Amino acid sequence: MMRAARPDEAAALGELALRSKAYWGYDQAFLESCRAELTFTPDEIADRRIVVAAEGERLLGFYNVEGRAPEGQLGHMWLEPDAIGKGLGRRLWEHALESARAAGFTVLMIDAEPHAEGFYVAMGAVKVGESPSGSIPGRMLPLLRIDLPTPLLEAYDRHVRPSEWADLEEDTQVEPDGPIVRILRPHQGFISMPRDIFDVDVDALIARQRDFFAARSQSVEWKTRAHDLPADLPSRLVAAGFRPEDKETVMIGDAAAYAAEPVVPDGVSIRRTDSDADMRRIGEMNVGVWGEGVNWLADLLIRRKNQWAVFVAEAGGDVVSAGWMMPKQDKEFAGLLGGTTASSWRGRGIYRALVSYRAQLAVQMGIRYLWVDASDDSRPILERLGFTPVTTTTPYVWNPPA
Numbered sequence: 066m067m068r069a070a071r072p073d074e075a076a077a078l079g080e081l082a083l084r085s086k087a088y089w090g091y092d093q094a095f096l097e098s099c100r101a102e103l104t105f106t107p108d109e110i111a112d113r114r115i116v117v118a119a120e121g122e123r124l125l126g127f128y129n130v131e132g133r134a135p136e137g138q139l140g141h142m143w144l145e146p147d148a149i150g151k152g153l154g155r156r157l158w159e160h161a162l163e164s165a166r167a168a169g170f171t172v173l174m175i176d177a178e179p180h181a182e183g184f185y186v187a188m189g190a191v192k193v194g195e196s197p198s199g200s201i202p203g204r205m206l207p208l209l210r211i212d213l214p215t216p217l218l219e220a221y222d223r224h225v226r227p228s229e230w231a232d233l234e235e236d237t238q239v240e241p242d243g244p245i246v247r248i249l250r251p252h253q254g255f256i257s258m259p260r261d262i263f264d265v266d267v268d269a270l271i272a273r274q275r276d277f278f279a280a281r282s283q284s285v286e287w288k289t290r291a292h293d294l295p296a297d298l299p300s301r302l303v304a305a306g307f308r309p310e311d312k313e314t315v316m317i318g319d320a321a322a323y324a325a326e327p328v329v330p331d332g333v334s335i336r337r338t339d340s341d342a343d344m345r346r347i348g349e350m351n352v353g354v355w356g357e358g359v360n361w362l363a364d365l366l367i368r369r370k371n372q373w374a375v376f377v378a379e380a381g382g383d384v385v386s387a388g389w390m391m392p393k394q395d396k397e398f399a400g401l402l403g404g405t406t407a408s409s410w411r412g413r414g415i416y417r418a419l420v421s422y423r424a425q426l427a428v429q430m431g432i433r434y435l436w437v438d439a440s441d442d443s444r445p446i447l448e449r450l451g452f453t454p455v456t457t458t459t460p461y462v463w464n465p466p467a
Contacts, residue, residue, distance in 0.1 A: 066118070066119050066120070067116055067117070067118055067119075067156075067157075067160050068116070068117060068119060069111070069114075069115070069116060069117075070110045070115035070116065070117045070127060071110065072107035072108070072110045072111070073107065074110065074117065074124065075105040075106055075107045075109065075110055076105075077124055078105050078110075078115065078117070078124065078127055079100075079103050079104045079105050081124055081126070081127065081143055081145060082103040082127075082141065082143040083096055083099070083100065083103055084145065084146055085126075085143035085144055085145065085146060085149075086099060086103070086143070086178065087146070088146040088149060089178070089180040095201075098200050098201055099200040099201075101200070102199045102200045103141075113129045113131060113140065114129050114130055114131065114164070114168075115127055115128070115129040115141075116128055116129065116157075116160065116161070116164065118144075118148075118153060118156070118157055124145070125144065125145050125148045125153060126142070126143060126144035126145060126148060126153055126154070126157050127141065127142070127143060127157075128140075128141060128142040128143075128157050128158075128160070128161045129141050130161055130164055130165045130168065130170065130173065132170070134168055134169035134170050134171075134454050135169060135170055135171040135172060135291070135314070135315075135454040135455055135456050135457065136170070136171075136172045136174070136291050136456075136457055137165055137168075137170040137172070137173050137174070138173060138174045138175070138176070139161060139173050139174070139175045139211075142154075142157060142158070142161065142181075144157070154184060155188070158188050161173075162211070162213060165213055166213050166215070169453065169454060170213060171212065171213050171214060171215060171218055171291070171292060171455055171456055172210060172211075172212055172213065172291045172292050172456065173210070173211045173213065174193075174208065174209070174210055175190060175208070175209040175210070175211070176196045176199075176206045176207075176208060177206060177207045177208075177209055178206070179206060179207060182207040182209070185209050185211075186209070188211070189211055190209040190210060190211040191209060191210055191211075191294075191295075191296045192207055192208065192209050192296070192297075193208050193209065193210045193296040193297045193300070194208045194297055194300050195207060195208055196208040210296045212292045214292065215455065217317055217453060217455050218292070218455040218456055220397070220398075220434070221315065221317060221398070221436065221455060221456070222259075222260050224393060224395060224397045224398050225393070225398050225400070225436060226257065226258070226259060226260070228393045228394065228395075228398070229246070229248070229255070229257035229288070230246040230248055230257045231394060232372065232391070232393060232394060233248065234250075234365075234368045234369055234372075235368075236250075236251060236368070237249060237250050242270070242273065242274070243262075243265050243270055244258065244259060244262045244263070244265060244270075245257065245258045245262070245270065245274070246258075247274060247277065249281075251364075252361040252364075252365075253283065253284050253285065253286060253462075254274075254277075254278045254281070254283055254284065254285035254286070255285065255286050255288070256274055256285060256286065256287040256288065257288065258287075258288075258289075258293070260290070260292065260293055260294060261293070261294040261295075262293075262294065262295065262298070263294070267295060267298070267301055268301055268304075268305070271287075271301055271302060271305045271307075272305055274287070274463075275305055275306060275307070275463050278463065278465070279465055282465050283465065284462060284463060284464045284465065285462070285463050286460045286461070286462050287302055287307060287460070287461045287462075287463075288458060288460050288461075289302070289458065289459050289460070289461060290315070290456045290457065290458050291456045291457040291458075291459075292456050299459070299461065302461040303461070305463070306463050307461035307462060307463045308461065308462055308463075308464075309459050309460070309461050310459065310460045310461070310462055311440070311459075312457050312458070312459045313438040313439055313440055313457065313458050313459075314438075314439045314444050314454045314456075314457050314458075315436060315437075315438055315439075315454065315455050315456045315457065315458055316436065316437045316439045316444065316447045316448075316452035316453065316454055316455070317434055317435070317436045317437075317452060317453050317455055318434065318435050318436075318447070318450065318451060318452040318453065319433065319434060319435075320399070320424050320427040320428050320432050320433060320434060320435050321424075321428050322424075322451060323420055323421060323424035323435065323450060323451075324421065324424040324425045324427070324428045325421055326421070327417075327418040327419075327421035327422050327425075328414060328417070328418060328421075329414075329415075329418045330413040330414050330415060330418070332380050332381070333378055333379070333380045333385065333410075333413070333415060333418075334378070334379050334380075335376055335377070335378045335379075335415075335418055335419065335422055336376065336377060336379075337374060337375065337376050337422075337426075338375055338376070338377050339370045339371070339375065341367050341370075343375070343377055343384075344363050344366040344367045344370065344375070345363045345367075346377070346384045347362070347363065347366060347375070347377060347384055347387040347403075348360070348362045348363025348364075348366065349363070349384070350383075350384040350385070350386075350387065350405070350407060351387075351405050353407070354405050354407065354408070355405070366389070369391075372391070372392075373389045373390060373391050373392075373402075374389060374390040374392070374423065374426055375387065375388075375389040375403075376388055376389065376390075376419055376422050376423065378406075378415050378418070378419065380410065383407075384407075385406060385407045385409075385410040385415065386404065386405065386406040386407065386410065386415045386416065386419065387403050387404075387405070387419075388401060388402065388403035388404045388416075388419035388420075388422075388423060389401075389402050389403050389423075390402075390423040390426060390427065390435075392427070392430060392432060393432075396430065396431050396432050396433070397432070397433050397434060398432070398433070398434045398435070398436055399423075399427050399430075399432045399434070399435055399436075400435075400436055400437070400438075401420065401423055401435055401436070401437045402437075402438075403419075404416050404419060404437075404443055416443060416446050417446060417450065420435075420446075420447075420450065423435070435452075437452065438458055439452075439454075
């Protein structure tokens, strides 16, 4: 029987984990080094979502899934030695995946006991690298990943990824290179990829993109998602000189669910605009918040104003926030971008109101889904609205030498 662990089982779970580890022939000194990491307190049992396999009152094994959806971690999975090799490991694994899916996880990472690596690979996980042991300094553990795709995530992959190189401004060039598409833009290059890069020399492909933009003396962004393949793509990009920027969470919601009448804070007005002057004011507000690194934004908005729907929020004649919507050609998805709000106006509902304005327009256009690459600041707002996290996205950027 699978059930939630009880707080009074905390000590027994730690001892079970140590017996399971001892099965692999580790000596007592090694096991004592691992004891702290495999010790649980009663308060941790519920917080860490520990599930046990039990036969009557006897505990036969346990697992836990940790983290914040959509990315999580299989924190522990241990069996009593006499239960190993009898199918319980598979049943625990399958239960863990069901629990993870129900909690909204689409990716699970596993810091594996080295002797169990083969089991996880047989269950469908792929090795992505190594992770330092939490118990033994200098010891490295296999790091694996299992993907748990959902229909919503599959729809995102099917509709949004190809749109990265289909809905572009007029002065942009597109050049396929094997499985990826190289996008040449005035301020920075961009690499768009399908979920899986296969049947190619991945390292050579990465180096070719870096060298291409180096010859142009231009930086380039390679956009990754947490469920991309090969699973070790991020480490390969880093090895080629790319550097990760801030991770964002891909949030998706049904447009009709957010198309209620916007509630605008007192003293604030929101309107749609296609004025070049407004685009420059929006750009200036963003530079004021984020610095000169976004000084290209106004020019981008001016170039895209006939393709995007831009909404500006004003108070006392000043721009205090702005957001824009990027409809896709097949009308299945529209991206919500922007949302930066001046610091003195945050927490008053402006971001939420901008979502409502754009959702109303999306419904009028026949668009089904809205998606947002959400920062840590905007994610809680979108979660309260009911958006679903489906994956994370991290841009890896290569810059030419100064």
